[in-house]
Amino acid sequence: MEPTRTHSHGGSLFQELAPAPDPPVYATTVAYNKDPSPDKLHLGIGVYRTEEGNCHTLNVVKQVERMLANDLSADKEYLPITGMPEFNKLSAELIFGCGSPAIKESRVATVQCVSGCGSLRLGAELLAKLYNQHVVYLPEPTYGNHPNLLSAAGLTLKTYRYYDPKTHGLDFQGLMEDLGSALTGAIVLFHASGHNPTGVDPTCEQWEQIRRSVRLRGLLPFFDCAYQGLVSGNLDADAQSIRMFVCDGGECLVAQSYSKNLGLYGERIGSLSIVCKTADVAKRVESQLRLIIRPFYSNPPIHGAAIVTAILKDRGLYKEWTAELKAMSDRLVGVRRQLFDALCSRGTLGDWSHITKQVGMSTFTGLNEDQIDFLTKEHHIYMSYDGRINIGGLSSKAVPYLADAIHDAVNRFP
Template sequence: MAHHSDSVFSQIAKAPEDPILGVTVAFNKDSDTSKLNLGVGAYRTEEGKPLVLNVVKQAEQKLVNNPSRIKEYLPIVGLADFNKGSAKLIFGADSPAIQENRVTTVQCLSGTGSLRVGGEFLARHYHEKTIYIPNPTWGNHPKIFTFAGLSVKTYRYYDPTTRGLDFKGLLEDLGNAPSGAIVLLHACAHNPTGVDPTIQQWEEIRQLIRSKALLPFFDSAYQGFASGSLDADAKPVRLFVADGGECFTAQSFAKNMGLYAERVGALSIVCKTSDVASRVESQLKLVIRPMYSSPPLHGASIVSTILNDSDLYNEWTLELKAMADRIISMRTQLLETLKAKGTPGDWTHIIKQIGMFTFTGLNAEQVAFMTKEYHIYMTSDGRISMAGLSSKTIPHLADAMHAAVTTMA
């Protein structure tokens, strides 16, 4: 008879919950009716419900109605029309790099998979194995790149005293990086801080990166979600592509099309020549094939249908803008509510920061207090998802923040 202790895994340690996804696990266990989950990086409507975009429903209907659709394997690099559309979306329809065939785009498993495939390609084929990531950054970045085989270092990014960009620190750290080092940049809506460089600052960053022959690797998880404009949010990436230099871009359609669970994304590598791009692509296939063989069809078909149909595309831009606008309006409402309550401190960073998150500046103890006393859930770094708020829940959050700040200064 086999006993529990006979398992070959009986010595295995229980792993901790993921710091971000664990917030939802804790939230689900709370039975209080006023509970509020601001940990999750997913859009919610004013009613607090997940949103399936209308254009996504229409695209899916079109796909279902098409009798010629088949379920054969996709090529290793994914759906060709999806890849073309994704590259145009981030680099611009008139991008010379695309016209000159210098871009290779491969469909990957959302943003995470795109970062991972790009990281592993670099670990195998690039001479410099160090990647610099901002401090702080999305918690998955260091793990993705470490497991891809790169060595991870950080550069200064956020200044807690101003709750804004530490531009001087950023330039110093990248200036001291070894020539050729890889630099991870959030294309827009930096996670978790919501702090982005201005376009002038981006231009200075670009000059520094090019002058030191550093290799830019953009993580674009929020295109359109920051400002509400797909083109405005792509500007930093396009600035780098316009100079003719090389760069990597990992795109996710999780947020901007609300396709979280479909795992649809793309890795694009802009090269100096089309010949290099085609050789790079041949090696990307060797990274992907033993990892998951080929990517899934459904999500990429949805995105491709929307990107390649002008009516659906236009409707998408409106739905996207509505999501971005709702988030921006949550920022103003939260700031106004705190002001009206006379909550001590300067909270204007709430409206200066951009994208899905506000980096409140609340410390881990204040966060724990708000969870215990007010049933509000967020990551311990004080990051709140603005997309998880509504006009109805803002007063509750403001009460909790006020109490946290006044009782635990």
């Protein structure tokens, strides 16, 4: 028998561990931070920034934080396992609409989660533990952490066609064919709006065809809603795809994040909602979620939920939030237009109209790895190797610099 190794023998118990690589988006951030160039641009990580390049904190959030700090009656008692009840109620209403029949009929189980990633992981844990089909179809391409989150829970990953590199738009035919041949009962992950990384969303008519196909084949839709309000500037419009599925009385899961639309990245606040056929099933589902959460992190933190709840329950604050969101989404549209115009005015080789056709925080530029490598090495522009840039991280004053650099890269590696 091997002798037990202890620290008293000098070596670490973890000596044999191989160093793990940084996830790509963090590796890009590390490289960016090390770069001393004053011109450097970070268009990798999905954070909405000000014209000065700082992470944007919404005024309404600052206001609520002051209110919370002044409220000396608030204590730090543990929240329930499923989080703050008022937060859950208001979050469900935000996603499904106040008049949603599913909410009125108490068919929705909503629990507070550790932002979008935590909501996705919790949903995946529930499905891996209790749902009879473990195959999940992801759009190709998709948010880089989706495969990690879902496979870590024990689900088996497959993909469905989504993006057409020739048109820089939706491969609707491929998508419908792949849904049509998906395994019966399989889980299908959809981006509710503002698809990351492509910025390509189906139209309402296409969503309706997708919905019919999903229901026909008995697939289970799992929506990831990370950009509600930032895509069109309207919270209801950006949840429309989800609401179409809820309207038909069928079941679905929704992971909701307040990272981007309230700028609460580091607060890690979101929710998981599971829409069920009956109130009785929703109660059982919620009880099972409690069983998963308790040995995981016991119960969620207070602060982010308190901020969101204060905004969602107050008519005036909610109005301020929607006005700020509209301004943020207008800025995204404006910067897209400026980048497109700047490339056109330079006569940069290629058709760049997809930059203005795509929506939300992500733009899939179509730049190849050589061009991206060149942009980083020669022009200090950091972005992911799939060609996605975070439009939310691009200021108007940086547009000419980026356009010059793209022009240069395309000429060098046509």
